[in-house]
Amino acid sequence: MSIQQSRITRYQRIREILNEAAQGSHADYGGIGQFWDYGVQQLKEASLYGIRLIAPEAAKTCCGHVADQAGYSRGAASALIRGLKGESPFDGTQFPRLPWGGKAVSVEDIEYISDWIDDGCPDDDHVQTIELGVQQSEAQMTRVSVQEIAELDLAVKGTRIPSRPGELRQRSNLDCMSETELKRLGDAFRHLYSLNHWPEDARSYNNQALIHQNHCQHGWERFLAWHRAYLYEFEQDLQDFDPDIMLPYWDWVMPQYRPECAQKGWIIPKFFQAFLTMEQAQKLVGELNPRPSAEQENAFLELARQRQRFTSQSLFFRYVYNDIGYQHVTPQPDDANRQRMIDALLASNPFWYPLRFPAEYGGKTINEAIHYHYPSAEDIRQILSLNNFRDFGGGSIYDASFGFLDQNPHNTMHIWTGGMNPYYGDNTTYQDACMAACHTAPNTLGERRNAMVRAGGRRFHSRSDMYSQPQFGDMFSNLTASYDPVFWPIHVNVDRLWWEWQRLNPSATPVELDAILSPWNYTVRDTLDAARFGYEYVRSSHFIPVGLDGPVGRIISKPIPVSELIQGFRKAEIRLHWVPQLSRSCFIRAFINQAGADAKTPLQNNPHFAGYISIFGHGACYGGPGHCATPAPRTRDYDHRTRNHNTPRNHRIDVTDCARKLLATGCDQLQITLVVIGADYEEDIDLLKLEGVSLNFLD
């Protein structure tokens, strides 16, 4: 350690700073004059119109604890520093900025004075520079022995948490879902496709899509209400097949879509892109005529092995023709090889749809061709800041006006995913050099999108329809949009944005609340509360089953992987599910990435301490047998009484700050430790029962 000492003390330097800034002003400071000039002791006690300029030494709380809440700095708390910075009350309302009548002190100099105060306003120290040698300051870790507690496993993604009566279910972010979850969703979609064989079956995919074709509301205030009901009805239709299914949402503005130049991003979610499974690739090469060369065959299989993805059929066929080199395929709808390839792609991915040409506008960008732009996070922020329903969601019957959410991004996302088919018309080859002639987009495409798609005479989801070469993708028009499965995550996201906006504007509603939403009997009013339909939105949810069999002392989860896609959440919370009444009161402390945490683990200045809740104990039962028994999960038929007082509760702990800080240090997984603390501030290992714990990330 070396110290260089200079000639003047820090206090003297501070006087210089303040005198220079005062510029000879005659300010009187309520009679105390230039208070910095009379020595350290006087400065420490100086009081300007009743306000101590230097905060007293760290305040003691009533129990004698030092009030060292994180971030407390005596300097920052001092009126002198606030005054120099121009902070309240020195912001001009009560007093002008210090020094009065002079010029502002630089940020560095304020910092210098603040540090001096933090150091206790030393009188006689000198300005010094200290170089600290590298010091090993490993603190002695005194570990308390902990009884062995197994780490609890995460529920496999896709196996849903058991949902209890009254508990909302989660619609989550498509891009944060696991393969397993998507597989189950895909199976449900395939089930509805298969019902298309019975044209009169209302449950079939085509009949569900037909509802949109015939009844969809847009361009006015029924848009959001109608689609909320539509999504719910379709979700129920899926749940008839698989009760655990919830519709996911596509958050278009996530970084992987690169909203600022979206044609270079993912364009549409990976799960909705074209790819071949190995099984389908092997089947395909056997069906092609002529059979591909060995090298080409290998290339097809490599496509599957790599799970190479294409945002549209046009890109897939161009790859086949130009990169794999298999040239026995043309854009003609009756080309048998093209048909087999489309069959294989459809069989590989239930979410892929051939009549979809995302981001393709005859060689132009969407901005150039349609005069619409792909939505950005900032766009969404602006739209969420609108303060009335008409601007946000659309006008009433006397004023059938678009709302911003409906017009753009909603319309834009239809146009974005629909796109223009480059092989419409007279294109006869997939050869790169003969890249589709630019079909210049008519200038009116944006507002006339519904006139652009042919709906009449089509047999939707039939093979002949899937092989056709229309001018535009089906998403382009509301008559055909919901035949493309990408319709759903787009509209679920629109609904999510409304749900978010409703929380900011709880009293902003459409005008006609009693209007019926055909073909159902919901009124607009019925749709205002999404909870009625049993869902909420979370980006990603991770459930750790615990079980109600016996009390648990400490809960330690396996580390929960947090992918980059999940990061950037607005809020992170730990939820305790289905906690029966506790007999004694307790705190539950949550730690993240500190598996050994216990009752002694410090809370202050511990980056792993995430938060706590306190639960009031129920106390001893004064009733007879069964009085305080946990009630059955569902009430009996015709039991319309209010909820049983012993109904188990759910609890939440907000861990946003802790999770965010830990993730910012580069770790990519979070491990939860919950410690139950009794009234004696010791661990209470024989108290808490619960069904499970979850970690949830909210947008």
Next chain:
Amino acid sequence: MSIYKIHPGMGIARLGNSETEFYIAPEIPAGLPQACDSAGNPILSDDLTGPVLVKNFKDKNGRVKRQAARFQVFVYDDDTPAGRPLKLGDPVEGGGNRGKLIDIQWRVYLANKKASWYEFNERSGEHGYAADYPRRNASVQNRDRLIIDPGPRSVNSTNLRRASFDRSGNGVYATTFPPQGLQPHDIDTLGEILTDDSGRLLVLGGLGHSGSEQSGPGEPHISHYANNDGWYDDVSDGPVMARLVMYSDQVGAIRYIDVEYPAWVVVGYPRFVPQILDMITMDDVLYDLYLREFAYDTSLYGQLGSFDCPETISIHDQTALSQWQASRLTWNKDYKPWFYRDIWPILFRPNEFLYLSDILAQSNFPHDQEQRGTFDPYKIGQTPGYTRKQMAKKVIIDDSTAICRDACLGEAYIATQHKPEDKEDDPYGTMRRFLFDLLRRSGEDNEFKLEDKVGSRVHNLPLMPLLCGDNPLTNEVVTKFLRLTDYQLFILKQWAEGNFINEMEEGWIDPKTYPVFFPYPTTPPKTGRELDRGVLSNALGGAFCPGAELNWIIRNPSIYWEPYRIKVDRSWSDFLQSAAQANQNRQPTSVIEELNFNIENPLSQDNDFAVGLQPGDLTKYMAVPWQADFNECTTNPNNITYADWNNLYPGSENDQRLKREEKVWNTLWWPAHRPLQSNELIGFSNGEPVTTWTTWSRGIQQTHAGDLKMVSEWWKLGFIIRNPYLTDSDTTPSTGPDNRYYSIERWGSEHLVAPNPQISSIINPSKEP
């Protein structure tokens, strides 16, 4: 993210019978209006630093110029959290689009609902009307026809810069106007709107035409100061909305976004004394209201114990606001008002009324600032201990604050704490406390003087302000006298007790240059909030019987969306198609598309505060025709016999004693809005003005017949201005009936206004001593 707001949130236009000439409303307290060209562009001074102020209030035909309420859009963003004016060509964003501002569209909807509204009977109706409360024109069955409804109008800054609220409806709207043939004056328009070259909006009100549809012998006649069946006037009010038009390079197209919320325009009668403020201005009333009701400044008024770390309460969070209102609210006893910014302007104001009425002179100049010394700012502005502090600038161990935690902590007490006097230390403390003790407090609204304070210096002295209250007329909810707002009384109490700052002592202002006797800001407002407040400071804040521009309805928190912004029924205020719809329709150039009509119902006969206000909902409370109330509001014989009663009936019981004991005090209403007497310019001598002290509205009596005369004569009255020939007027106090203010341009004497090169330098007080 940028937010766009229209300022002022409430603009004040004023009637005038000049169809062609107008000027722009003053935007600073006691400011002269700003001169503009025929397109509304302000005329700038030669050095381009500021606006040229109006010298002539009448056109060459002697008709009163209208005052335009000017509105502009401010942008609030990270760089300028306090807002800055938005200019054409600036980058703008909103609704998910961004681009360059190429145009601003404005939409205004004016209406006059006076004839269909309830009768104005002093304070009745302030908190709702009983079911059987009488309406004006009660016999008229078709109530809709009583509302003057010219429909909405829109303009932009490019190809449609002017629109009129006239009978024609602009070819697109079926208007409702009173029948033609009103006596003495027909009403064919409520005004017009136009944009200046910078895209700002100017709203012009009506021509001051009032008339009655009653015919036959004895008609038209006026029988009441506020309610006259058959009568209409062309006062109006209504919402002002703006839409930004941008060209987006990103998509090569035009995009639209609306500002955050509408503003409101109110049309009042001319301000004949623009440079003298009322004792209580509308700004005073609203600032006090927002402090107490909307947590507007919680470092000033907030929860007991919260002042070291004031709360932030969102006005739009009703739960948080209710919680705050239910807490123990109090004024911050540690707050120190500034003498020249906060205190002196209040004490200064009443003395100026001596130029508008005989009464102060006849009372021997009670507010005199020099000779008697009671109002000498250099005495009453001196802080306690100043002399001592000057002697020894040393420290500073003030234990008194620590032990001062007395039992009254936080109570809303208003009595002064008379501390032991130290004549040496605080030689003028007695004077400050004497002035404060003379002020009428809450609960003393009906007291002429306090007669139960034996031994007090203010025992038996009249309480101040000695001006009429909201109801000195009838026995229902009596409010005989005006009192200062709670905020004003609070800061005056702080001052009286010595808890204040003198900016001169502190060196924040220079005694050599500070215009003590014109104590209002003279630089144009920089922020939107300053603009809101500057404009409102020139409107009357009481008494509301019914008042000048607006009445007691402005004290009702229910009519506000947030401070300085009226809660609007947006189905009337907003453009008929949403901005998103305009984006959808995509025109190659900026056009105002008013294609749809959302008007399912006519303008309402009632209020719906839950939804918001409609056009005409503020001025409908005022007198019809306005000239009747304007004429009569000079003085009122306030009956001060009993505090609770305005009207006594000794005759009914032949009560000779009561008859003998009845006492009346002839009390001024609001001389700065309705002068009684004035100096009048009669000529020049040696380049100096010669004036004579005379009645301001000669030949118009304080009778109903006089009210009818005023309907046709108001525009002939003179405008009273600060004497531009006084060169050292800033530095000397006024001590008597000098000609510091005089009336000009009275009908027939317009020629007496000689051009004066010094005029602008006097009105914008020079910084040199």
